[in-house]
Amino acid sequence: MDFQSLRSELLTKTKQQLHDAVTIDVSISQALSAYDDLQVQLNHLSKRLRDWTGYFVPELERRISTNAHFVQEISRGLAHEDSAMGGTPAQPTQQIIERFAKQINELYSFQEELLMYLEKTLQEFAPNLQVLLGTTITARVISAAGSLEHLSRLPSSTLQLLGAEKALFRHLRTGARSPKHGFIINHPLVSQASSKMRGKIARALADKMSICAKLDYFKGEFLAKKYLQDLEKRFG
């Protein structure tokens, strides 16, 4: 084999490896980050729309507290709101405000689409974790671990604290109380429990999480529903 063909073969192999490295893990992390970015930006843009429209329809601004709902209302038209207070904006101002609201509204829809994408992807890629933890927590733990493969190798004590790194290092450094839960604090079983029970439930949940991650990575059975029911029976 001459140098040229060896070189070209190695190049092809490297490309193939690069290709394989592009797994679904990356898209899960990226979609989750985009989702989180949008959350911050939507809050900011909605606040801006509220400030602006507050000069024209102050009652509406006060009446509707949910941002998404407020934005939707304005996107339907600023004029249909018969305002007793406030002023009427000039035609071009009214138009640009309504366009602004429509734009934010579409961003809200797109954020929903991202969540649906994550849900469908995880149902296929990590069906056990998705059922045990729900879509966003599953995406967060995979993203934090870097990949499903890496997640499946972590001990359950680490899984329990994923997402609580700051509190963990504070504990190690200063002797402050050790954290009992990371991302899974948002799991209904943990968040709805009394603070006395939370550590215990978090540990039990992390145990099941560890099994589910392995099942999902090695394409094993679907057992998450049973696990979840067991946990709910025990702690619910």
Add this chain to the structure above:
Amino acid sequence: MDFQSLRSELLTKTKQQLHDAVTIDVSISQALSAYDDLQVQLNHLSKRLRDWTGYFVPELERRISTNAHFVQEISRGLAHEDSAMGGTPAQPTQQIIERFAKQINELYSFQEELLMYLEKTLQEFAPNLQVLLGTTITARVISAAGSLEHLSRLPSSTLQLLGAEKALFRHLRTGARSPKHGFIINHPLVSQASSKMRGKIARALADKMSICAKLDYFKGEFLAKKYLQDLEKRFG
């Protein structure tokens, strides 16, 4: 006149005053802030899209340096780019990435619309300033002053330094060098001048700015074109 009708008359008057207080100034400031918000968010979202697509079409990511252009390219379809490196995303991933790009693309368009709204509004509301300073600088000085009325009362030395408050107070506090220009640093006459000439030009421009603000507020003549030509002849 009984108490009831007096009360209702005063209420009507107050409402009218509130109504009048809602001037175009507010919408200029709000539109400008929305424009600036979007600038930050568009950079952030474009960066996110670049990161994500970089795994699939790394050449494209490197080839196109402008964010807006890159986003537009991806929104036309991730697949049409025949990638030698990188991997092919699954169908749903491809779809969500393209939807993401389209969404960012629309935000870019909306940002343009905001600028056009500002331009048209200022052409009517502050025609002299708009021609002398351009749309964004005019919007910034009105927004910083709070209103065109307030702007028209500021001395030209203040106008020259509007937007350089931080540097000004540092100068007063620590004796560091005094700033020579605020927002007008972005005016072509100032930004393209040698650093030796900048202070001089900024002062001359601020003088004209002061006259233009008064002309616009009191609905005077349109003289900005002549002023600008004079300045260009002197310093251009």
